[in-house]
Amino acid sequence: MLLRVRVTLPDRPGTLGQVARTLGVAGADIVQVVVLERLGGRAVDDFTVVWPGASRVDRLLAGLAAIPGVQVNGMWRAIGAPTSGGQDAELLAQVAANPGDGLATLVDAVPGLLAADWAAAAVVPADWAVRSGSTTAAGDTGGEPAVAYASWRAPTPLRLPEVTPLRARAMPGPTGTHFAAAPFGRAGLVLMVARVDAEGLTAANFHVTEVDRIAQLVRAAAVILGDRLDLITAPPPAAARS
Numbered sequence: 001m002l003l004r005v006r007v008t009l010p011d012r013p014g015t016l017g018q019v020a021r022t023l024g025v026a027g028a029d030i031v032q033v034v035v036l037e038r039l040g041g042r043a044v045d046d047f048t049v050v051w052p053g054a055s056r057v058d059r060l061l062a063g064l065a066a067i068p069g070v071q072v073n074g075m076w077r078a079i080g081a082p083t084s085g086g087q088d089a090e091l092l093a094q095v096a097a098n099p100g101d102g103l104a105t106l107v108d109a110v111p112g113l114l115a116a117d118w119a120a121a122a123v124v125p126a127d128w129a130v131r132s133g134s135t136t137a138a139g140d141t142g143g144e145p146a147v148a149y150a151s152w153r154a155p156t157p158l159r160l161p162e163v164t165p166l167r168a169r170a171m172p173g174p175t176g177t178h179f180a181a182a183p184f185g186r187a188g189l190v191l192m193v194a195r196v197d198a199e200g201l202t203a204a205n206f207h208v209t210e211v212d213r214i215a216q217l218v219r220a221a222a223v224i225l226g227d228r229l230d231l232i233t234a235p236p237p238a239a240a241r242s
Contacts, residue, residue: 002078003028003051004115005060006036006204010069011043018067019047026060027052036207044207048078048115057201074204076195078115087113088213092220102225103232106217107149110193113217114180114210117196120150123232124163124188148189148232166190168215170206180206182218186229191218 005023009015016033023030028049037044051057057075064072091109095102103121110119122145147158161173166183173179176197183190193214195203206214222229 001051001053003049003075004078005047005075006073008042008044008071008073011038011041022063023049026063027055036209074202076201076203088217095221096224099225099228104149106221108151111151116193118151118153119193120154120158121148121191123148124190160192163190168211170211178203178205180211180214182215184218184222184229186222189229
């Protein structure tokens with residue numbers, strides 16, 4: 001199976017090699033390394049590795065923890081290797097080529113770009129607010145968020161954290177779920193992307209660089225789709241509501 005391993009490590013020669021050797025000795029085959037951050041003598045790196053499905057991850061975690069200065073921020077199962085920014089342009093080209101399905105194309109593709117589990121586009125009413133730390137089922141009655149489109153791995157009913165005020169950010173959700181949100185700038189439409197703890201593994205929160213990437217994709221898609229998004233967010237006619 002594919003695992004994503006996020007580590008914080010000293011940004012000095014040799015440490016990255018130590019992490020890579022430790023992964024290899026434990027039985028992991030590295031297929032990709034992504035540097036998320038280098039700041040103040042520390043770096044945050046994501047490793048995507050092939051891991052024997054029958055093997056326990058305890059020895060992998062123990063080996064990484066034994067390296068001086070290395071901290072494991074998260075380890076979770078990935079559907080595929082996260083793609084680089086070059087695929088973002090290809091995705092936006094697909095959205096532009098078929099704008100009628102543009103929102104669905106974006107929502108379906110984003111989880112694969114960021115090693116996430118699912119994504120959804122939801123319309124958040126301007127007056128929607130819930131208690132801090134609580135969650136609400138999207139699509140229920142009472143002026144709560146309505147799901148415009150969700151990827152195939154999204155749970156039903158879909159439960160979202162509080163996202164008002166609308167701005168691009170990472171946020172906690174229900175226990176074991178990690179969210180990132182980015183607004184389209186169109187009548188409360190927001191893209192939610194989620195990672196879920198599963199199989200005894202703990203996923204990492206979305207890094208600021210990942211949030212920025214999601215926000216850039218959403219802004220570009222909003223420009224491409226334009227008035228089509230207004231049709232999605234428009235309230236139903238009075239006759240339909242009655």
